[in-house]
Amino acid sequence: MLFKHIFKLISKEIVRDGLHLIRKRKLPRGMLRGDCHLGYCPICQARTVFIERDEWLRDNYHCIRCASIPRWRAIIYALETHCPDWRKGRIHESSPGGTSSEKLERECLDYVATHFFADTPAGQMKYGYRSENLERQTFEDEEFDLVITQDVFEHVLNPALAFKEVARTLKPGGAHVFTVPWYYWKKTFVRAVQENGDIRHLAEPDYHGNPIDASGSLVVTEWGADICDFIYQHSGLTTTVLRIKDRYRGIDGEFIEVFISRKPKE
Numbered sequence: 001m002l003f004k005h006i007f008k009l010i011s012k013e014i015v016r017d018g019l020h021l022i023r024k025r026k027l028p029r030g031m032l033r034g035d036c037h038l039g040y041c042p043i044c045q046a047r048t049v050f051i052e053r054d055e056w057l058r059d060n061y062h063c064i065r066c067a068s069i070p071r072w073r074a075i076i077y078a079l080e081t082h083c084p085d086w087r088k089g090r091i092h093e094s095s096p097g098g099t100s101s102e103k104l105e106r107e108c109l110d111y112v113a114t115h116f117f118a119d120t121p122a123g124q125m126k127y128g129y130r131s132e133n134l135e136r137q138t139f140e141d142e143e144f145d146l147v148i149t150q151d152v153f154e155h156v157l158n159p160a161l162a163f164k165e166v167a168r169t170l171k172p173g174g175a176h177v178f179t180v181p182w183y184y185w186k187k188t189f190v191r192a193v194q195e196n197g198d199i200r201h202l203a204e205p206d207y208h209g210n211p212i213d214a215s216g217s218l219v220v221t222e223w224g225a226d227i228c229d230f231i232y233q234h235s236g237l238t239t240t241v242l243r244i245k246d247r248y249r250g251i252d253g254e255f256i257e258v259f260i261s262r263k264p265k266e
């Protein structure tokens with residue numbers, strides 16, 4: 001009887017949140033169709049319902065409260081479990097997007113977000129973001145406790161330089177926490193290279209959505225089994241890969257690994 005009462009209270013609360021989000025048009029169209037289950041969202045830090053709209057969970061497995069997708073919940077959960085003081089440190093996030101970035105901005109005391117704007121000099125602001133090229137950053141050495149990138153490094157033209165720059169700007173003991181589509185069953189495949197300022201395609205161009213560019217972002221690298229070696233070779237950072245499958249927290253699906261590259265403490 002008590003259980004029934006509690007369940008009624010929970011479902012009432014969730015339905016109210018769902019209707020509120022729909023009225024605000026925050027949920028993707030058709031999101032309420034699909035299989036659903038109860039759980040706990042690491043981004044909302046609250047009970048929720050997760051809805052699966054398609055077998056391809058990566059883009060179709062949403063929290064009804066914040067409309068987040070699995071990899072956003074995975075990176076926040078990885079921060080909570082592996083870098084629990086993240087709210088108190090100085091964070092640089094490159095190319096933010098999604099409710100995970102919104103949470104970082106909202107809850108971290110010292111959060112800096114950057115985008116690469118070709119028409120804005122590095123270090124200057126545009127649309128509320130600082131203009132920075134990950135490969136040639138204007139930040140000081142050892143400025144950050146954490147650097148966050150979410151599905152960015154597959155688009156970077158010179159990832160060796162970018163990983164090196166991330167390491168330079170991290171404090172000793174700091175970490176680069178990131179997601180990237182990981183083809184762990186094969187070797188890294190380079191789809192394009194930059195030569196004398198031009199891009200030479202080595203494979204059919206493939207583009208992903210980009211929040212600040214309607215034409216999308218070119219996929220430069222399909223990262224494979226050797227990614228941790230590559231990072232160590234070019235930056236000296238040691239990488240751990242987390243593959244989380246936790247249905248209760250809505251973390252399941254394709255390409256949702258979280259990478260944590262740590263800088264030695266000296």
Ligand SMILES: [Zn+2]
Binds near residue numbers: 045065068
């Ligand atoms: Zn949520």
